[in-house]
Amino acid sequence: MSKQDYYELLGVSRQATDADIKASYRKKAFKFHPDRNPGDHEAEEKFKSVSEAYAVLSDSRKRSIYDQFGHEGLQGAGGGYHGFNNADDIFSSFGDIFEDFFGFGSRGGGGRSRVRRGRDLQVETQVDFLDACFGTKKDVSVAHNVACETCDGTGAKVGTSPENCSYCHGRGQVQMNQGFFTISTTCPQCQGQGRVIREKCPDCHGRGIVNKKRKLSVKVPAGVSNGMRLLMQNEGEIGENGGPPGDLYVYIGVKPHDEFEREGDHILSEIQVPFPTLSLGCELDVNTIDGKSKLKIKAGTQSGAVLKLKHKGVANVRSGRRGDHLILVQAVTPTKLSTKQKKLMEELSKELGVPCSSKVKQEKRGFWEKFTDE
Numbered sequence: 001m002s003k004q005d006y007y008e009l010l011g012v013s014r015q016a017t018d019a020d021i022k023a024s025y026r027k028k029a030f031k032f033h034p035d036r037n038p039g040d041h042e043a044e045e046k047f048k049s050v051s052e053a054y055a056v057l058s059d060s061r062k063r064s065i066y067d068q069f070g071h072e073g074l075q076g077a078g079g080g081y082h083g084f085n086n087a088d089d090i091f092s093s094f095g096d097i098f099e100d101f102f103g104f105g106s107r108g109g110g111g112r113s114r115v116r117r118g119r120d121l122q123v124e125t126q127v128d129f130l131d132a133c134f135g136t137k138k139d140v141s142v143a144h145n146v147a148c149e150t151c152d153g154t155g156a157k158v159g160t161s162p163e164n165c166s167y168c169h170g171r172g173q174v175q176m177n178q179g180f181f182t183i184s185t186t187c188p189q190c191q192g193q194g195r196v197i198r199e200k201c202p203d204c205h206g207r208g209i210v211n212k213k214r215k216l217s218v219k220v221p222a223g224v225s226n227g228m229r230l231l232m233q234n235e236g237e238i239g240e241n242g243g244p245p246g247d248l249y250v251y252i253g254v255k256p257h258d259e260f261e262r263e264g265d266h267i268l269s270e271i272q273v274p275f276p277t278l279s280l281g282c283e284l285d286v287n288t289i290d291g292k293s294k295l296k297i298k299a300g301t302q303s304g305a306v307l308k309l310k311h312k313g314v315a316n317v318r319s320g321r322r323g324d325h326l327i328l329v330q331a332v333t334p335t336k337l338s339t340k341q342k343k344l345m346e347e348l349s350k351e352l353g354v355p356c357s358s359k360v361k362q363e364k365r366g367f368w369e370k371f372t373d374e
């Protein structure tokens with residue numbers, strides 16, 4: 001099933017401002033809010049999808065990725081972008097919006113301030129020129145913080161557990177009297193944690209967190225170009241105190257190719273043809289990103305002409321429509337002529353009426369000028 005366009009879901013135009021998007025989301029979220037539609041599965045699904053659309057379009061980085069790639073650019077673990085699993089994820093992500101009109105954010109409340117979303121991470125991956133044209137899968141290795149398995153994230157050596165700090169009695173804060181005032185400060189013994197670890201876990205040195213490398217498979221869509229980035233949702237750093245994880249941005253570097261260059265969705269290359277061949281015309285085998293292809297050279301083709309192989313370019317990452325392959329034709333002047341060739345050439349020159357001393361026509365005309373003529 002193809003996913004619905006995010007702009008359509010929110011009922012806004014592609015040029016919509018952040019304020020338009022927010023206003024439209026509020027309206028839709030209010031309508032489909034689970035508390036207003038208890039037990040209505042359809043409304044809940046709607047609520048999730050408009051929230052997913054809002055999560056992407058309200059974030060300028062994600063929105064620009066979506067504008068370039070569509071749904072293809074947004075990925076999650078195991079393939080497609082799946083947005084939110086449940087309503088609580090939505091509240092912890094943009095509770096402030098709901099607070100405005102419901103007077104509460106995360107349902108049940110309680111310590112919301114300490115719930116923090118994990119950091120976003122970024123990683124770069126290099127793909128081959130042709131893989132960028134046709135799409136590929138790349139394994140990327142991401143270093144991120146995870147809960148230490150040895151101690152289950154407590155930071156305490158196996159068989160022991162963190163103890164309540166005796167200095168602050170687990171409050172993390174201590175009160176000091178200073179004249180008439182009572183000042184609260186962070187407990188110097190536990191640094192505000194409220195707990196102390198007597199024997200530290202040797203694997204994480206008491207932090208409860210270890211930095212681990214993890215392999216992820218990234219689906220690189222056909223038509224990506226150098227410098228584009230993809231979003232892997234929820235693949236960033238783990239959140240704090242049950243907060244949602246951050247996202248992972250994958251930067252795509254495209255390696256250069258020996259023969260081809262890219263100009264948007266067009267492929268550019270150059271061929272060198274002896275000038276008598278250009279004069280007489282011929283059909284040549286040329287390399288394209290699909291392999292060999294026939295190129296017809298009309299009799300009388302000039303050096304510097306740009307010939308076009310239609311739809312032999314790169315598939316547009318959004319529309320899938322292929323660009324063209326543009327071939328710059330360069331005439332090659334034969335050198336090291338044999339006696340016979342030299343004689344023939346002299347005869348030809350005389351026949352054409354081009355003596356060596358005659359004035360030649362001078363003009364300035366570049367490759368790109370001709371290219372834009374098309």
Ligand SMILES: [Zn+2]
Nearest residue numbers: 148151201204
């Ligand atoms: Zn540990």
Ligand SMILES: [Zn+2]
Nearest residue numbers: 165168187190
């Ligand atoms: Zn303490």
